[in-house]
Amino acid sequence: MNASSAAAMALVFTWLGMVLAISFLEAPLKFRAPHVTIAIGLGIGRMVFRALNAVEAAFAVALVVLVVAGDLPGRAVAALIAAMALLLVQLVAVRPLLTRRSDAVLAGEDPPRSRAHYAYIALETAKVAALITAGALLAAG
Template sequence: MNAVPAAIAGAAVFTWLGMVLAISFLEAPLKFRAPGVTVALGLGIGRLVFRALNTVEAVLAVAVAVAVAAGSPGASVTALTAVAVLLLVVQLAAVRPVLNRRSDRVLAGEEAPRSRAHVVYIALELLKVIALIALGVTALATAV
């Protein structure tokens, strides 16, 4: 992969990775442990935070895809880019709507059972973290 696109892709990938780690694996679980944070309040905050995160993720995914496409990538960089982007698309198109419907019900005062979609979202986040680490390292390592 050419050096400048590889550097841009690497920077975008590791920024994306840092945001996912900070929000999904640090902020999200900790907010519910803060004193006075109810489930409804935590869900309301979480929806705002994840909407912002997902918007930035989409922008970074486009930046990565453009940089990779411009950089004469090898098959591994192309495949890892596709995996990371696909995982994000699945989260946004398939899992987030289910989670949003459940949080709407909880915020409306309904007692809703725990959602399996939440576990699916976390599993996809873990896979995305692995894909982003592999992509960032591979893109930078293959820079010509």
């Protein structure tokens, strides 16, 4: 395994771990904690996901650099591109909808339920699959 593949694999599995820990563990659990109101949970969630998405974007940029500069397996590159595309859709198409709804809730409004959370979860699940695939392909060489 060359240095680019090793670095890419480290980034991919770190990214994967962060997504699993935050999206599939922290996010649903925070609303079950005692005394956490919807407003507090939304406020925390917005901060955590803003930070997660910033780190994800940084990882994606670093991975693009490794793809351009390194000799990564083609199928691993395809899986990385899929993960990055899914992140982009989340950031550009879904996060603004979630932000609008949480803004309304925090302002005391009662907006209609949104399917944007389901879209985000579906994209997050697909991104996890792409990251697992990319990591496995990088590990296999």
